[in-house]
Amino acid sequence: MKGGMILTSIHSMLCGKLLGDGSITQQAGRKPRFAFNHAAKDKEWCFYCYHSLNPYIPLSPPAYKRSMDPRIKKGFSESYYVQSKSNPLITTLRSIWYPDNKKSLPHDYISRHLDTLALAWWYQDDGHLKKENEIPRKIILSTESFTHVENKFLINLLYNRFNLHFALDGQNRLLLYDQFQIFYFLHLITPYLIPGMHRKLIRFNTIKPSIAASKRTTIYLPTLLKLKHPTKEINEQLSILTALYDEIKRERFYSNVLLNTVEELSTQEIKPYQVVIKPNNLEICLILKNITGLNTGQLVTLCFLMN
Secondary structure, three states, X not given: OHHHHHHHHHHHHHHHHHHOOOEEEOOOOOOOEXXXXXXXXXXXXXXXXXXXXXXXXXXXXXXXEEEEOOOOOXXXXXXXXXXXXXXXXXXXXXXXXXXXXXXOOOHHHHHHHOOHHHHHHHHXXXXXXXXXXXXXEEEEEOOOOOOHHXXXXXXXXXXXHHOOOOEEOOOOOEXXXXXXXXXXXXXXXXXXXXXXXXXXXXXXXXXXXXXXXOOEEEEEEEOOOOOOOHHHHHHXXXXXXXXXXXXXXXXXXXXXXXXXXXXXXXXXXXXXXXEEXXXXXXXXXXXXXXXXXOOHHHHHHHHHHHO
């Protein structure tokens, strides 16, 4: 069993790497070599990948490279390059990923090995989190080198496997816009992120909700909820948010039921309610909005459904 887990782990890492910055080259008359290259600012990640993969495939230690580049202000770029020696696993992967001497996404291989570890390696290689004042705006996976059909395959796989709703932008990159989805994605990959990649996370301790604003607000709820006394009923339901917060702290918040419920809510017809939220309920609402990406209406609706 332990050997099977190790085999799964190496293929997860290689799957993420080959979706990202990894490549398998082959010169005429020679066996294939696996390689990857990272900018000097990602030196820690490069060395981490080297030490993680080296027990399974023979790699040369990261080598420093300095390349002249007139596009850069200082006139040169700095990077670290890793290349493997020949290895039967690399030869096999070359035939899978480069069937016609050109990189082509192997659906069967990726479908077997794209798990949360592979997703995290892919993200650390080619992912970007666009944020403003620690508020996430979108996650980008740089897939512009893949074909449109290949990216559609990845979008479908990410949805079916993780319930992640990626879309393609005009540059043929995979994008995740929805805040709830962004926080869920980061929840999936965070256990595998090295400290040097924490710039691609949200620093929750910098988010401090303020309840100085007026407590009267407009909340949008599905029309299937029939409220006679909105302020009273909503405040009563919000008392359950403390239990939701406990589930988050115990890392039991995300589930298939939750993901499917939030997805279903996005398709519901909604109705506005002018209500006054009690200060303690408002505070927990703001905290949960900041760490889940769910808006107040979604949080209130979840409370009704849980009750």
